[in-house]
Amino acid sequence: MTTLLDRPVPVAPPLVRDRRRWAWALGALALVGWALAASGLFSGAVLNPGGVAQFGRFASAALRPELAPEFLAVVGESVLVTVAYAVLGGGLAVLLGAAGALAVARTTWGRRRAGRLVVRGVLAVPRGLHEAVWGLLLLNVLGLDPWVGVLAIALPYGAVTATVFAGILDEVPRGGFDALLAAGAGRGTATLYGLLPQATGSLLSYAFYRLECAVRSAVVLGLIGAGGLGYQLSLSFTSLRWEQVWTTVYALAVLCLAAEAAGRAVRRRAADPRAGAGRDPVLAGAVWAVLVLAGWAVWFLALSPATLVSARAREQLGHVLSAAWPPATDRDLLAAVLAAAVDTVLMSVLAIAFAAFGAVALAGLVARPRSAGPVRRIAGGAVRTALLLLRAVPPPVWALVLLFVLLPGVLPGALALGVYTLGVLGRLVGEAVEESDQRPREALRAAGAPPAAAWLYGTVPSLAGPVVALACYRWEVAIRDTVLVGLLGAGGIGVLLSASTASFDWPAVATVLAAIVLLGLAVDLLSERARAALR
Amino acid sequence: MSALRAARSGGPAPSTSPLPPPFSRRALLAGTGLALAAALAGCGSSAAEDRAAPLRIGAIPDQDPEVLQRLHGTLAGSLAAGLDLEVEYRPVTDYAAAVSLFRTGDLDLVWFGGLTGVQARLQTPGAVPIAQRDIDEDFHSVFVVNTATGLAPSDDLGPLAGLRFTYGSETSTSGRLMPAWFLREAGIDPQGFPGGPGFSGSHDATLALVASGTYEAGVLNEQVWSARSEAGDVDPAVVAYTRTPAYHDYHWLLGPRAVERLGEDLPRRLTDWFTGLSPEDDAEVLELFGAQSFIPTEAANYAQIEQIGRDLGLIR
Numbered sequence: 001m002t003t004l005l006d007r008p009v010p011v012a013p014p015l016v017r018d019r020r021r022w023a024w025a026l027g028a029l030a031l032v033g034w035a036l037a038a039s040g041l042f043s044g045a046v047l048n049p050g051g052v053a054q055f056g057r058f059a060s061a062a063l064r065p066e067l068a069p070e071f072l073a074v075v076g077e078s079v080l081v082t083v084a085y086a087v088l089g090g091g092l093a094v095l096l097g098a099a100g101a102l103a104v105a106r107t108t109w110g111r112r113r114a115g116r117l118v119v120r121g122v123l124a125v126p127r128g129l130h131e132a133v134w135g136l137l138l139l140n141v142l143g144l145d146p147w148v149g150v151l152a153i154a155l156p157y158g159a160v161t162a163t164v165f166a167g168i169l170d171e172v173p174r175g176g177f178d179a180l181l182a183a184g185a186g187r188g189t190a191t192l193y194g195l196l197p198q199a200t201g202s203l204l205s206y207a208f209y210r211l212e213c214a215v216r217s218a219v220v221l222g223l224i225g226a227g228g229l230g231y232q233l234s235l236s237f238t239s240l241r242w243e244q245v246w247t248t249v250y251a252l253a254v255l256c257l258a259a260e261a262a263g264r265a266v267r268r269r270a271a272d273p274r275a276g277a278g279r280d281p282v283l284a285g286a287v288w289a290v291l292v293l294a295g296w297a298v299w300f301l302a303l304s305p306a307t308l309v310s311a312r313a314r315e316q317l318g319h320v321l322s323a324a325w326p327p328a329t330d331r332d333l334l335a336a337v338l339a340a341a342v343d344t345v346l347m348s349v350l351a352i353a354f355a356a357f358g359a360v361a362l363a364g365l366v367a368r369p370r371s372a373g374p375v376r377r378i379a380g381g382a383v384r385t386a387l388l389l390l391r392a393v394p395p396p397v398w399a400l401v402l403l404f405v406l407l408p409g410v411l412p413g414a415l416a417l418g419v420y421t422l423g424v425l426g427r428l429v430g431e432a433v434e435e436s437d438q439r440p441r442e443a444l445r446a447a448g449a450p451p452a453a454a455w456l457y458g459t460v461p462s463l464a465g466p467v468v469a470l471a472c473y474r475w476e477v478a479i480r481d482t483v484l485v486g487l488l489g490a491g492g493i494g495v496l497l498s499a500s501t502a503s504f505d506w507p508a509v510a511t512v513l514a515a516i517v518l519l520g521l522a523v524d525l526l527s528e529r530a531r532a533a534l535r
Numbered sequence: 536m537s538a539l540r541a542a543r544s545g546g547p548a549p550s551t552s553p554l555p556p557p558f559s560r561r562a563l564l565a566g567t568g569l570a571l572a573a574a575l576a577g578c579g580s581s582a583a584e585d586r587a588a589p590l591r592i593g594a595i596p597d598q599d600p601e602v603l604q605r606l607h608g609t610l611a612g613s614l615a616a617g618l619d620l621e622v623e624y625r626p627v628t629d630y631a632a633a634v635s636l637f638r639t640g641d642l643d644l645v646w647f648g649g650l651t652g653v654q655a656r657l658q659t660p661g662a663v664p665i666a667q668r669d670i671d672e673d674f675h676s677v678f679v680v681n682t683a684t685g686l687a688p689s690d691d692l693g694p695l696a697g698l699r700f701t702y703g704s705e706t707s708t709s710g711r712l713m714p715a716w717f718l719r720e721a722g723i724d725p726q727g728f729p730g731g732p733g734f735s736g737s738h739d740a741t742l743a744l745v746a747s748g749t750y751e752a753g754v755l756n757e758q759v760w761s762a763r764s765e766a767g768d769v770d771p772a773v774v775a776y777t778r779t780p781a782y783h784d785y786h787w788l789l790g791p792r793a794v795e796r797l798g799e800d801l802p803r804r805l806t807d808w809f810t811g812l813s814p815e816d817d818a819e820v821l822e823l824f825g826a827q828s829f830i831p832t833e834a835a836n837y838a839q840i841e842q843i844g845r846d847l848g849l850i851r
Contacts, residue, residue, distance in 0.1 A: 050683070050772070051747030074605060139632055143641035144625055227626065234628050235601035238737040244601070316639055400740060404747040408699060408730050491731075498734075501631055502705040503849045504654060 020533040028530075032353045035346040039411045046411050051404035058401045061242030062389075065250060074232060075251050081228035082218045082255065084297035085146075089153025090214030091294045094207045096154060097161025104166040107177070107191060120163075121521075127159035128520035129513060130480040131217045136501060141316045146301035147308060149221050149228075153214050164206055172198040204283065205270040208263040211290065215259045219252055220394055220484070229255075230394070237397055245397065253392040260427075262286065320506065327510035336496060337515045344492040344519065347414040347485075348478040354418035356471040359425040362387070363463070364455055366430030370438075384430070391423025399485040413485040413492060420481075421474050432466040433459065468534050472527035479523050483516070493519070589621035590614075590793055593633055594646035598738070598759045600628070603823050613820050617808045620797065630706050634658065643793035644805070646824075649674075649708035649784045649840045654850060656834065657841075661791030663802050664834055666809035667783070668826035672836070674784035675757040676709045676717075678776040679742070684751050690777050692721040698751040701733035703741050706849065708784050708840065709756035710738055716843045717779045725847070739763075746770035758825055783836045787829075806831055 040046055102108055104123065109116040126134075135152035142148050169191070177194030181187070185194075222230020229248050236244035266286045274280055297303075307313060365383045369376065398416035406412040441458030445451070449458075483494035493516055500508035592611065594603060603610070607624040615622040625642060627633045630651045636642045637655045644665070647655055656662045678695065680686045686694055695718070703710020711734070715725035726732060735741040738755040742763065745753040757778060763769050787809065794801050809829040812821055821827065844850035 048747060048749050050681075051749055053770075054743050054747040070605075136632070140635045140639070143639040144627075144636055231626065231628060232601075235604055238628075238739065239599050239601055240737075240739045240743055241601065312639070396736075400736070400744075403733075403744060403749050405749075407749060408733055498705060503851055504631075504634070504658065505851050 024530050024533050031349050035349040035353070035414075038346050039350060039414065040409055041411065046407055046409070048405055048407050054404040055401060058242050058245075058404075062246050064243060065246040066241070066243040067247070071244060071247065075229070075247055078222075078227070078229045078232050078248070079251055079255060080300065082215065082222065082230070082252075083293070084300045085149045085153065085218040085221065085228060086211065086214040086259075087290065087293045088150045088297045088301070088303065089218065090157065090211040091290060092150060092154035093157030093161050093210055093214070096158030097165050097207075097210075098203075100158060100162025101165030101169055102191070104162055106166070106170045107195065108187065123159045123162060124521045124524070125159075125517055126155040127163070128480065128517035129156060130220075130483050131156055132220050133483060133497070133513070133516075135221050137320075140320050142307060142313055143316070145307050146303050149218070150301075150303065152221055153217050157210055157214065157217070161206070161210055165203060168199050168202045168206070169195055172202075201270040201273060204287075205267040208266045208286070212256070212259045212263040215252075215255055216391065233394065233397075237400075249389065249392050253388050256392060257388060264431075323506035324510040326507065327514060328505070328507035329511065333508055333511060337493070337512060340491065340493040340496050341515060341519055343410060344479060344482045344494075345523075347410050347417065347482050347492050348475060348523075350410070350414035351417035351421055351478050352471055352475045354415065355421035355425045355474065356467060358418075358422045359429040360460070360463070360467060362426050363429045363433045364459070366426055367433035384427075387423045387426040389423070390419055390426075393420070395420045395481055395484045410491055413482070416485045417478050417481055421478055425470060425474055428470050429463070429467055432463060432470070436462050436466075465534055469531055472531055475527055476520060476523050479520050480516070588796065589623040590618075590643050590797065591623050591625050591641065592644040593625050593627045593636070593642045595627060595630060595633060598756075598762060598825055606823065609819050610823060613817065614808065617811075618804055630704070637662070637788070637790055640790060640792045643790050645788055645790075647786060647788050648706070649782070649786075649837055650712045650844055650849060651706055651708075652786055652788050653837050653841045653844060654706075655788055656837075657850065659790055661794070663789050663794075664832045664836070665787040665789050665802060665805045666829040667786040667832040667836075668824060669828050669830055670758060670826060671784045671786060672830065672832075673781045674709060675781055676714050676754050676779045677757045677760045678714070678752065678754050678778070679745050679760070679773050680752045680776045681745050681748050681750075682772050682774055683748055686776060688774070688776055692718055692723055692777070695752050695776070696723045696727060697729065699730060699733075699749070700728040701735045701741055701744055701750040701753040703734070703738050703753075703755055704736055705734050707738075707756075708782075709758075710741065710754060712840065712843060712847065712849060713779055713782050714754040715847055719847075742769060742773060746773045748772070752776065762825065782839065783832075786832050786837075 036042070100123065103119050104116065106116065129137075131152050134155055135148055138148040138151055142151075172195055174195070176198070177190050180190035180194045218228060219230035219233070222228040222232070222234065229252050233245060233248040233252075236242075236248065266283060269280055269282045362383055365380050366387065368380065372380075395416050398419050399413055402412045402416050402419070406415065436459060438459075440462070441454045444454040444458045482492045483497055485492075485494065493512060497509070497512045497516070500506075500512055592614070594607075594610070604626055607626070611622045611624040614620070625636075627636060627642070630648065633642065633645055633647070634651055634655045637645050637647075638658045645655065652664065656664075678692070680695075680698070684698060702714065705711060718725045733744070733750055735744050735750075735753070738759040741750075741753040741755045742760075744750045746769075760769075760775065787805070789802055789805060810831060812829055814821060814827060821829075841850060
């Protein structure tokens with residue numbers, strides 16, 4: 001996604017409309033329409049007014065979070081655990097991604113397309129499963145070891161990072177690379193000296209974006225027992241102690257804010273390097289800070305590489321693999337998987353449609369304007385805080401809370417994902433607005449257009465590309481996230497997954513996981529096509 | 536000639552930035568080496584100390600799990616003092632995870648529900664039940680309905696079939712398995728219900744969802760229902776409909792690796808310690824589990840649960 005944003009804008013875009021866009025737009029509309037119809041929005045009651053009081057309890061607790069000193073001490077320690085997992089998971093993901101990028105890059109394979117396709121297919125497996133699913137699988141192999149949390153973040157993130165890094169490597173100017181090859185250097189040498197230096201900025205900027213995401217993932221992992229904020233949140237959530245839930249949510253929000261502010265500072269610097277020789281102190285300081293944090297986290301979590309190769313891990317891996325092979329293929333299960341896959345797609349489409357619509361509607365307020373009055377500043381700050389809280393509350397909590405005021409079905413699950421995704425997408429679209437070309441809007445304003453019209457005609461058209469790219473990227477993520485919200489009667493493939501894990505039916509688990517990976521791959525290919533059509 | 540010497544001897548000023556380079560390649564390598572060394576330092580500690588490893592316990596009570604998890608020192612300390620053993624409490628939130636960790640030997644002694652206890656025992660040959668609470672040999676679930684349904688309390692489960700219905704957690708014995716069994720006994724498809732049954736995830740969530748009317752009926756553990764009713768925490772929109780016949784539920788299960796490590800008499804010592812807890816001297820521990828006392832138990836007590844679990848497809 002970031003690759004797309006970082007890509008240099010074509011100098012003179014053709015002023016001809018691509019007819020394919022119509023087909024894609026109509027297809028997208030039809031899909032959203034189908035999803036809306038399937039959610040029961042047009043065919044009966046979906047609201048449950050009786051649950052307003054229960055929802056109110058959740059909402060009003062936001063104003064009086066638990067502040068007892070003992071609980072704050074617990075939360076403080078949990079913050080450290082979450083930071084440790086996020087830094088190690090995100091950091092390892094970047095390392096894995098860097099190694100993987102060379103294996104996926106077009107540069108490496110040259111004309112040998114088949115090999116590249118195989119590697120991409122292999123990467124789809126770690127990438128297609130949610131961090132929480134990885135956590136559950138790793139827990140069965142490694143037991144209660146901090147590696148479970150670290151790898152659960154590092155494996156899926158590493159695969160995503162590899163794809164993005166490969167994209168970056170493939171798209172930097174190739175003059176130096178070609179010259180080195182022509183001079184007789186090997187491919188590896190040519191990549192190291194001809195491509196890498198030019199790609200460093202984009203690579204660094206994406207690496208820090210991944211670290212930011214790792215904070216939120218570390219929390220979701222806590223839900224399955226990896227400790228930290230997510231663990232405390234899930235304990236309090238089980239007994240519906242909303243005051244405690246909000247305290248952990250606020251702690252998480254502060255953590256996210258810090259990570260995002262640091263990440264943004266690094267990305268700004270990477271996108272706009274200072275003139276002159278010598279290293280940039282901000283970038284170098286950031287890299288150092290991450291290295292020091294990672295060293296501390298290894299000590300803090302008592303991470304030991306020996307666990308990974310221990311005899312017990314091998315024995316347990318053998319146990320799980322032999323239990324899961326061959327995957328279940330009975331007709332009932334396959335039919336259920338197919339039906340659940342359709343539900344999952346509809347749920348994710350609804351979620352993304354809701355989030356994209358909301359993100360575009362709020363984008364004007366989210367972006368920090370260069371000059372604005374105090375009212376506009378306060379409104380912008382309020383919206384940004386609201387979005388921060390939307391993404392700080394994990395999807396399973398949203399699913400229960402929304403279920404108080406909505407009747408069971410696809411809708412509460414979809415909305416839970418949508419609300420959470422809005423929190424993420426709103427911020428990304430806001431940043432895209434900040435980075436977009438302001439001149440058309442300013443010209444319209446200067447010509448006397450009212451602010452709303454200037455926004456509509458000056459800013460929105462240039463946002464279409466980035467917004468569609470971001471929405472496609474989050475669509476893939478939403479497919480994986482549906483496993484988190486499926487349980488509460490919302491349906492989707494998450495229901496099958498949790499039913500099969502609850503009964504330790506490993507062959508069925510294998511089948512369901514394969515289905516999730518295939519679904520993710522299909523959505524990935526589809527959105528790649530869609531983005532290509534919009535380019 | 537170095538830039539510095541050049542400058543000193545009046546040559547052209549060096550064109551480097553005023554700041555020294557933040558880190559050199561050598562510094563980076565040294566840092567990486569240091570991190571690796573730190574990582575490896577924790578290495579040699581896995582297999583060698585296994586024999587002296589402490590008794591690792593875990594518990595996920597149905598009621599107020601956050602209280603026990605945050606006061607776990609009470610239980611671990613009390614057990615350690617009583618048995619003169621090193622006891623380590625390991626936090627887990629999820630029953631399926633606890634079953635797997637019991638199998639891998641990461642947890643030695645776990646407070647399991649009826650169904651999860653059977654799942655753990657089937658996956659871990661040699662595991663033995665240690666003790667149960669006084670209330671666990673006569674455990675019940677309560678079906679609750681929203682007052683808007685207008686249903687009066689009755690022993691006939693039939694009217695529930697047409698309502699939106701939610702269970703608790705998927706692998707809960709009192710919130711899923713036994714109620715599903717009694718529903719089937721009454722001729723109701725436990726996976727039927729309009730729109731399929733929900734899984735609220737916890738007993739408290741079941742109460743809240745039935746109170747909101749999103750689900751018109753639900754089922755939960757009687758212990759939680761009584762505790763919440765006595766505390767006045769139950770929304771007036773939720774009323775009890777009926778309670779199930781009795782069954783066995785929670786128990787402490789001990790894994791075989793701990794017995795190998797800590798001695799053949801460990802099961803007996805543990806059972807003695809649990810059954811010896813008295814409301815006068817050990818009120819804190821008993822209160823954490825909502826019990827008056829612990830009593831012995833045996834695997835045969837859970838044969839019915841195993842059979843039902845197989846019938847309902849929850850045990851393979």
